[in-house]
Amino acid sequence: MDELRILYCDEALVAVDKPAGLLSVPGRGPDKADCAIARLQQRVADALVVHRLDMGTSGILVFGRGPAAQRALSRAFEQRLSDKRYEAWVAGLPEADAGEVALPLRADWPRRPRQMVDAQLGRPALTRWQVLARDAAGGRSRLALMPVTGRSHQLRVHLAAIGHPILGDELYAPPADHAAAPRLLLHACRLALPHPVSGATIVVESPAPF
Known part of the structure; x- marks a missing residue:
């Protein structure tokens, strides 16, 4: 698996480029101990978890250095002061060039870890999207995705x-779309957020590897 690459590091925070297939935090059992935070703490001992990316998602993951920075960064995410951008290849060719999806989500308990749309019991969730490229021959499109919420x-x-x-x-994804790529084609490519000490906006970028 690819190495965990440090994209930004100062006295208060560390941003890394997480490879696809690596957990953000440890899972249950010794076979799931290898993860981004464990690898990073071998190099930056005071790094603490702020947010997570799915195992299949690659890209920018931020950690606070020490409890105070961790709390400040966590607050920034909770208060939606962070600006996140992802890129993905999706099946099909959207008719519009941009749009948004506002569908409430909740855990699909019998089929965990799956989530599901639920208009009654789901928590509000909003995603904005924009078409970057259409591959008509391949029946797929490249999108920029800007989640407003973080479900x-x-x-x-x-x-x-x-x-x-x-x-x-x-x-x-249906079986054909799952089989259309060797990994989940979703990458966290840009993150802007207030620095936990100075308050100045920090911007970290990582080009999509696909």
Whole structure:
């Protein structure tokens, strides 16, 4: 698996480029101990978890250095002061050039870790999207995705719900679209957020590897 690459590091925070296939935090059992935070703490001992990316998603993951920075960064995410941008290849060719998906989400308990749209019990979730390229011959499109909320699996469920599942998605894409890519074609490519000490906006970028 690819190495965990440090994109930005100062006295308060660290941003890394997480490879696809690596957990953000440890899972249950010794076979799931290898993860981004464990690898990073070998190099930056005071790094603490702020947010997560799905195992199949690659890209920018931020950690606070010490509890105070961790709290400040966590607050920034909770208060939606962070500006996140992802890129993905999805099945199909959207008719519009941009749009948004506002569908409430909740855990699909019998089929965990799957999430589902639920108009009654779901929590509000909003995703904005924009077409970057259309591959008519391949029947697929490259999208920029800007989640306003941060629900679990939000981008994956929202894109599947509007008929454009992310290619390589083993949970939400039909078998043909799952098999169309060797990995989940979703990458966290840009993150802007206030620095936990100075308050100045920090921008971290990572080009999509696909």
